[in-house]
Amino acid sequence: MYIPTQFQVTDLDEIHRFIEDYGFGMILSDSLTGTHLPFILDKNEGEFGTLYGHFARANPHWKVLAEKTALIVFQGPHAYISPTWYQSTPNVPTWNYTAVHAYGNVTVLPETDVVEVMEKTVKYYEPAVWRDQSVMPDSYREKLQKAIVVCKITLTKLEAQYKLGQHKKANDQQGVASSLSQQTDVDPMSLYQFMQKKQLGIGK
Known part of the structure; x- marks a missing residue:
């Protein structure tokens, strides 16, 4: 991934938190095949952590990936940025992500x-469901388990980018943040909340 220096994230704990928060990723093989899956991160296993996921047994992609190197892409908040939101000119439309x-x-x-x-996957997202017999009886769960293949990905490299306009002047950052906060769509609101939480791209 091309990452300009000002957008690069290198702190391992921060990257792990991002994966935990946005754990629905896409795993890609060198066959240019992708599968969208929820992943669970064990950040204490291995130098960079280890991901666990599951495929439908009917999906042939898991056979292609076995004992190979894969790329898993995790996408967080993103939104269109209008050039009219900046205080200075000229500017172009862009996408922050x-x-x-x-x-x-x-x-x-x-x-x-x-x-x-x-069990780890279900408990991470909704702990009560795993043993709720009215929702997922043992017999039903055991039947589904036969249709699933599980895998682990021992991580060897992590790349992270928060492109949030950090290279812009403070008043331009504030203009973008203010405009995002006034949007009603989910994507710009999520991006604004992320910027607020991380104190990035909002001016000083």
Whole structure:
């Protein structure tokens, strides 16, 4: 990923938090095939952390990825930025965004690990559901588990970029932040909230 210096994020803890917050990623193989999956991060396993995910057994992509290197793309808040939002001129329309590219080695795990990976995944997003028999009875869960393949990706490299207008003058950053805060669509509002939380691209 091309990352201008002013947008680069290198703090490992920050990158891990991003992956945990925006864990629905796309895993890509050298066959130019992509699969969209939720991932669970074990940040204490390996130098850069380890991702766990699951495929539908019917999806042939997991066979292509086995024992190979893959790229997983995590997309965070993003939105269109109008040139009219800046205080200075001239400017061009652009798109501000946040993203992490995670590279790692894929290992397909044995069937005996399916329950553990699925339990971690479900508990991360909605802990009460895993043992709620009225929602997901044991017999139903066991049937679904047979249709799933789980894998882990041992991460070898992480690239992260927050393109939020940090290179702009403070009054231009403030103009963008103010305009984003007045939008009603989900994307610009999410981007504004991210900028506020991280104190980036909002001027000083």
